[in-house]
Amino acid sequence: MPRILQSRRALILCAAAAAALPAFAQDTWPARPVRVIVPSSPGGGTDVFARILAQALSEQTRQNFIVDNKPGASGNIGAELAARSEPDGYTLLVASNSSLGINPVLLRSMPFDIERDLTPITRGVFAPMVIVANPSTGWKTLRDMLEQGRREPGKMFYGTAGTGSPLYIGVRMIEEASGARFSHVPYKGAGPAYQDLLGGRLQFMLTDLASIEQHVKAGKVVPLAITQKSPLLPNVPTLAEAGLPDVRAWTSFSVMAPSRVPPAIVRRAGDEIRRALRTPAVVQRLEQQALIPVLDTPEEFAADLRKEREHWGQFIRRNNITPD
Incomplete structure (x- = not known):
C-alpha cells in the first residue's frame, strides 16, 4: 500500500476511533473507582446522602465510589477541587444548595465559576x-x-x-x-x-x-x-399550611461533575443515580433520613439551579444580606 494511502487510512481510523469515544465511554463507565468529593465534614446531611448514594452505586455498578470529605470555606474548598479535577467522569461532587445555589450570589468573590466549571447531573434529594x-x-x-x-x-x-x-x-x-x-x-x-x-x-x-x-x-x-411534608412528622403543618405560603426555603443535596465531562458520561451517571435512588433498599434508607428523591435529568436540574440562584439572589439583595 502506498505510504500516502497508509497515512490517510491511519487518519481515518483515528477519526473513527475518536468519534466512537463518547459512546464507548458511556457504555463502559465506570470502568474504575470513582471519587465522590463532599465539601463538608463527615456526619452532616450532605455526607449522609453521599454515603448512601456511594454505597448504592458501588453495589449497582460493581465499581467503588469513594467518599472524600473536603470541608472548608463554606464548601468552596471541596467544590473548587471537584471543578479543577480531570473531566473524565471519575470525580463527582455531592454538595448542598448552600454551595451551589447560595454561595454564588452571597459571596463577593468565588475561586471558581460554578456555571462554567461544574456540570449538573441531578438534584439528588430534598431535605425537609x-x-x-x-x-x-x-x-x-x-x-x-x-x-x-x-x-x-x-x-x-x-x-x-x-x-x-x-x-x-x-x-x-x-x-x-x-x-x-x-x-x-x-x-x-x-x-x-x-x-x-x-x-x-x-x-x-x-x-x-x-x-x-x-x-x-x-x-x-x-x-x-x-418546609415539606414528611412521613416522619405527618401531623406537623407545612409553612404554607401554617399561614406562610410565600416562604420558599429548602435544603437539597445534589450531584455535579467537572465541566467538559463528555455528555454521554453525564447522561450515564444521571441514569445510574436515578436507578439507585429508585431501589427499595435505598428508598428506605432515604426515608429514615427524611430525604426525598428528586430523580430529575441533567437538563432539568441545570434549568432549576439557574432559577434557584435567582430566587436566593433576589432575597439576599433585597435584604442586604452579607457573609459573616
Missing part, C-alpha cells in the same frame, strides 16, 4: 427543614412563635451555622413574611447550636429534620412547622 422550639417557650404552633416575635421583637434567639445557609435565610424569609423579628446567633457548626437549643439558651431553630428528629421523638424540642 423543620422549625423546632425549646419546650420552655410554651409555643405549640408557629402562630405562637410569630405572635411573640411581633410582640417582643428581637427578644427570642435562634442559631445557625452562618448566613450562607438556607436555614438562616429561611428564618429571614419568615420574618419578612410575618413581621416578626428574632435575634440571630451564628455558630461554627450545628452541634453547638443544638446544645444551646436543648439547654434553653436558644428559643428555636430552623434545621434539617434528619439532624433533629431524635430530639423531636424524645420530646426535647417541639416541632412547629416543616
